Amino acid sequence: MFAVAMTFIDQTIVSIAAPDIVYELNLSASGMRWVVNAYLLALAAFFALGGRLADLWGPRRVVVIGTLAFVASSVLCGCVPKGDYALTWLIVFRAAQGLGAALLFPAALAVVVAVFPVQRRGRALALFFGLTGALTALGPLLGGWLTSWTWRAIFWVNVPVAVVALVLTALARISDRRREETLDVVGAVLITAGMGLSVLGFQQASAWGWDSAATWGCIIGGLAVLGLFCRYETRTRHPLIKLAVFRDRAFTVDSLVLFFAMLAFVPLFFFASVYAQVSLSASPNQAALFLLYFFAGFAIASQWGGRILDKQGARPAMKTGCVVGAVGFALWAGKLTDLSMHDQWPYAALAGAGIGFILAPASTDAVNRSIDATYGEVTGITQTVRNYAASIGLAVFGTLLNHAMTDNVVHSLTARGLSSSAAHSVAQDAAEAIAGNADARQPTGGGAAAAMRGAMPTIRMDFAEANQWVFYGMAIALAVGFLCAQRHPGGTVQAETEQQSTTTSVHH
Numbered sequence: 001m002f003a004v005a006m007t008f009i010d011q012t013i014v015s016i017a018a019p020d021i022v023y024e025l026n027l028s029a030s031g032m033r034w035v036v037n038a039y040l041l042a043l044a045a046f047f048a049l050g051g052r053l054a055d056l057w058g059p060r061r062v063v064v065i066g067t068l069a070f071v072a073s074s075v076l077c078g079c080v081p082k083g084d085y086a087l088t089w090l091i092v093f094r095a096a097q098g099l100g101a102a103l104l105f106p107a108a109l110a111v112v113v114a115v116f117p118v119q120r121r122g123r124a125l126a127l128f129f130g131l132t133g134a135l136t137a138l139g140p141l142l143g144g145w146l147t148s149w150t151w152r153a154i155f156w157v158n159v160p161v162a163v164v165a166l167v168l169t170a171l172a173r174i175s176d177r178r179r180e181e182t183l184d185v186v187g188a189v190l191i192t193a194g195m196g197l198s199v200l201g202f203q204q205a206s207a208w209g210w211d212s213a214a215t216w217g218c219i220i221g222g223l224a225v226l227g228l229f230c231r232y233e234t235r236t237r238h239p240l241i242k243l244a245v246f247r248d249r250a251f252t253v254d255s256l257v258l259f260f261a262m263l264a265f266v267p268l269f270f271f272a273s274v275y276a277q278v279s280l281s282a283s284p285n286q287a288a289l290f291l292l293y294f295f296a297g298f299a300i301a302s303q304w305g306g307r308i309l310d311k312q313g314a315r316p317a318m319k320t321g322c323v324v325g326a327v328g329f330a331l332w333a334g335k336l337t338d339l340s341m342h343d344q345w346p347y348a349a350l351a352g353a354g355i356g357f358i359l360a361p362a363s364t365d366a367v368n369r370s371i372d373a374t375y376g377e378v379t380g381i382t383q384t385v386r387n388y389a390a391s392i393g394l395a396v397f398g399t400l401l402n403h404a405m406t407d408n409v410v411h412s413l414t415a416r417g418l419s420s421s422a423a424h425s426v427a428q429d430a431a432e433a434i435a436g437n438a439d440a441r442q443p444t445g446g447g448a449a450a451a452m453r454g455a456m457p458t459i460r461m462d463f464a465e466a467n468q469w470v471f472y473g474m475a476i477a478l479a480v481g482f483l484c485a486q487r488h489p490g491g492t493v494q495a496e497t498e499q500q501s502t503t504t505s506v507h508h
Contacts, residue, residue: 001131003067003165004108006158007101008132010039010074012139012269012291014094016284017151019277024151025086033398034203036270037391038091041199042098044387045192048241051106051383056183059110060174064166066104071162073097078155105383111174113367125364127306140269144288187240190229195388198222202395241381250314253488254366255382257318259389260481261358264329264474266390267397268294268351271470279464280341290341290348297328297349301356308357314365315488317357322482325354326475333471336464354478393477397470404469408462 014021018032027035054062073096080089109128116124146153201218208215233239246252269291276287301321308317328350335344366382409427414420 001108001112001128002161002168003063004105004132006067006070006074006161006165007043007105009139009142010097010101010158012266013143013146013154014039015270015273016140016143016288017147017154018270018274020147020151020284021090025080025082025090027087031087033270033394035087035090035094037199037203037394038094039098039101040266040387040391040394041196042095043102044384044391045195046099046102046188047106047384047387048191048381049188050102050104051110052183052188052240053103054107054110055179056181058178059107059114060169062103062107063111063169063174066100066102066107067162067165067169068100070097070100070104071158073100074155074158074162078152080152111172114175114177125367140273140288140291144283144285147284181238184233184236184238184240187229187233187236190225190232191240191384194222194225194229195391196222197225199388199391199395202392202399205395205399241384245381248369249487250489251366251369253484254314254318254362254369255385256484257322257358257481257488258362258366258382259385260477260484261321261325261355261362262386262389263393263396263477264325264351265355265359267393267470268474270394271397271401271467272348275336275464275467276341279336279339279460279467281460282341286341290344293345293348294352297352297354298356299352301353302360305357305359305361309361309364313491314361315485315490317361318485318488319482321354321357321361322478322485323354324357325351326478326482328352328354329471329475329478333468333475336468336471337461339460339464351474358481393474397473400469400473401466404466405463408465409459412458412462 014036018036021027021035022032050062050066073093076093077090077097080086080093112124112128142157143154146157197218199222201215201220201222204218205212205215230243233241233243246255272291272294273287276282276290277284280286280290282290301324305317305321308320328347332344332347332351335347338344363382363386406424406427410420410423413423413427
C-alpha cells in the first residue's frame with residue numbers, strides 16, 4: 001500500500017501545478033493535458049501486461065522493478081529542461097511513470113491477495129481500494145504546498161516514498177510464486193496500440209476538428225485494433241487477458257460502472273483545479289483546498305460503501321453512488337458561474353460522496369466475482385478499464401471545454417467591437433492559455449490584446465460557463481453508470497458461496 005500510494009498521488013498532483021508548469025515551460029493547455037494524460041494512458045495500456053508479469057515473474061520482483069522505473073522517471077520529470085523539447089521530455093517520462101505504476105500496482109495487489117485467506121479477502125481488498133483511493137486526496141494538497149516552493153518538487157517527492165517502499169518490501173520477505181507460461185507479446189502490442197490510437201483521436205479532436213478524417217481515423221482505427229485484440233485473446237493459448245471472466249454478468253456490470261465513474265473521477269482534478277485558478281483567481285494552495293471539499297465527501301462515503309458491500313453486496317452501493325454523484329455534479333455545474341468557492345462546497349462534497357460509494361465496492365466485487373481466474377488477470381482488466389476511462393474522459397472533456405471556451409470568448413470580444421477574425425484568433429489563444437494564471441499575467445499592448453485585457457473579468461466567466469458543460473457531462477456519465485448498475489444480479493459473493501456449499505451438502 002505504501003508503494004501504491006505514489007501511483008495514486010501522481011494521478012492528481014500534476015493538475016495543481018499545471019499553471020506554473022505551463023508558464024515556466026511555455027506549454028499550451030492542450031500540451032499540458034497530454035502531460036496529465038500520458039501517465040493515465042500508459043497506466044491503461046500496460047496494466048494488463050503488469051498483471052500478467054506479476055503472474056509469470058512473481059509479485060515481489062515486479063514490485064521492485066515497477067518502483068525503480070517509477071522513481072527514476074519521476075526524477076527525470078522533475079529535471080525537464082526549458083526549451084523546445086520540454087513538452088516531449090515531460091510526455092515521454094510521464095508515460096514512463098505510467099509504465100512503472102502499471103507494473104507496480106497489480107503486483108502489489110497480488111501480495112495482498114496472497115496474504116489473506118478467501119474469507120477475509122473481501123474486507124482486506126475493500127480496505128486496500130478505499131485507502132488507496134483516498135490517498136488520491138493527498139495529490140492536490142501536497143501539490144499546492146510543494147508548488148509554492150517549486151513545481152519540480154511534485155516529482156521529486158516520490159524519491160523518499162520509493163526508498164521506504166523498497167525497504168519495506170525487502171523486510172516483508174514476500175514469496176515469489178511464478179507460473180511457467182509464455183508472455184502474450186502480440187496481445188500487449190495490440191492493446192497498447194488500440195488504446196493509444198483511440199485516445200489520440202479524442203485528445204486531438206479540438207485541434208483537428210470533429211470533421212477531420214485524422215480524428216475519426218484514430219478513434220475508429222484504435223477501437224478496431226482493440227476489437228482485434230479481443231478476438232486474438234480468445235484464440236491464443238496463454239492470453240494477456242482471459243476474457244472469459246466477462247461471462248459473469250456481475251463482473252461485467254462492475255467493470256461498466258467503474259468505466260463511467262472514472263470518466264469523471266480523475267479528469268475532475270485537472271478541470272476543477274484549473275477552474276479554481278482561472279475563474280476564481282485562486283492560488284495553488286487554495287485550489288487544493290477547493291478539491292478537499294470533494295474528498296471530504298469521498299472519504300465518508302467510501303467507509304459507508306464498504307459496510308454496504310459487506311452486508312448487502314455491491315449493487316446498492318453502486319446505485320446509490322451513481323445517483324448521488326450525478327445529482328452532485330449537476331448541482332455543482334449550476335454553481336460554477338457564481339464564482340464563489342464557499343457556495344460550491346456542499347455540491348463538491350456530494351459529488352465526491354457519489355464517487356466514494358462506487359469505487360471500492362465495485363472494484364472489490366469485481367475481484368471477488370472472478371476468484372477462479374488468476375489475480376493478475378482480473379486486476380489487469382479492472383484497472384485497465386479504470387485508467388482507459390480516465391484517459392478518455394480527460395480527452396473528451398478537454399475537447400468540449402476548448403470548443404465551449406472559444407465560442408464564449410468570441411462572443412464576448414465581438415460584443416466589445418472586435419472583428420470576428422481577430423476575436424477568433426484571440427479566443428484561440430485564450431483557450432490554449434486556460435491553464436495560465438489570469439491575474440498575474442494579463443496581456444498588455446493595444447488592439448486585440450487591449451480588448452482581451454479589458455474583457456478579462458468576462459473571460460473568467462466564459463471559462464466558468466465552459467466548465468459547466470464538462471461537469472454536466474460528468475453527471476451524465478454517472479447517470480449512465482446507474483443504468484448499468486441496475487443490471488447487477490446483486491447479493492454478496494460470500495453469501496452465494498455459502499448457498500452453493502449448503503446446496504451441495506444437501507444434495508450429497
